[in-house]
Amino acid sequence: MSASLIRRGLDFLNEDIKSAQKAKKKKEHAKTPTSAEAKALVSTNRQGVSRQVKRLQGRLGAPKSKATVKDKRVKSALDEIKKKKAQSKMAANLKYFTSKLFQKATDSDTIKIQKQHIGRLSRDHSVPVAKKPKEAKSVFTEEEFERFQEEYFGKTVEQKRK
Structure with missing residues (x-):
C-alpha cells in the first residue's frame, strides 16, 4: 500500500x-421545544395537556451537570480567607490625597458641609462662645474732659466730691 x-x-x-x-x-444540546411544538407532540386527549407539555420541554435541552467531588479542586482555607480579607487601601488613598490631582476644598465649602451634618440632638450642637463686650473707647482723653468740666461747670466735678 x-x-x-x-x-x-x-x-x-x-x-x-x-x-x-x-x-x-x-x-x-438539543433545543427545548416551544409550547406550540410540544403541543404538537402531545396526544389529542384533552386531560393533562399542560403537564405533558412541561414534561416534554423538561426532557430535552442541555444535560444536567455531572460535576462530582473528584472533579473539584481542593482549596486551602487560608487562601480563601486571605482573598476575602479586606485589604488596606490607606497607601493608595494617601497617594491620591497628596497628589496634585486632588484639589483642596475651599473654606466656604467646608463650612457648608459641616452645617449640613450637624445633628438634631442637643449634644451635637456646639455651645456658642459668648463674646466679651469690648470696652468702649472714648474719642476724648481725660485731660480734655477735665478742661470741658472746668469751662462748663466752672470747676471739676471730682474735686467737689473730695
Missing part, C-alpha cells in the same frame, strides 16, 4: 469521526 492510499483512508475516516461527534453534540 502506498502512503497516498493510507492518507486518503485516514482522511475519510477522520471526516466520519468528526461528523459523528457533531451529531452527538447536537443531540446533547
Whole structure:
C-alpha cells in the first residue's frame, strides 16, 4: 500500500469521526421545544395537556451537570480567607490625597458641609462662645474732659466730691 492510499483512508475516516461527534453534540444540546411544538407532540386527549407539555420541554435541552467531588479542586482555607480579607487601601488613598490631582476644598465649602451634618440632638450642637463686650473707647482723653468740666461747670466735678 502506498502512503497516498493510507492518507486518503485516514482522511475519510477522520471526516466520519468528526461528523459523528457533531451529531452527538447536537443531540446533547438539543433545543427545548416551544409550547406550540410540544403541543404538537402531545396526544389529542384533552386531560393533562399542560403537564405533558412541561414534561416534554423538561426532557430535552442541555444535560444536567455531572460535576462530582473528584472533579473539584481542593482549596486551602487560608487562601480563601486571605482573598476575602479586606485589604488596606490607606497607601493608595494617601497617594491620591497628596497628589496634585486632588484639589483642596475651599473654606466656604467646608463650612457648608459641616452645617449640613450637624445633628438634631442637643449634644451635637456646639455651645456658642459668648463674646466679651469690648470696652468702649472714648474719642476724648481725660485731660480734655477735665478742661470741658472746668469751662462748663466752672470747676471739676471730682474735686467737689473730695
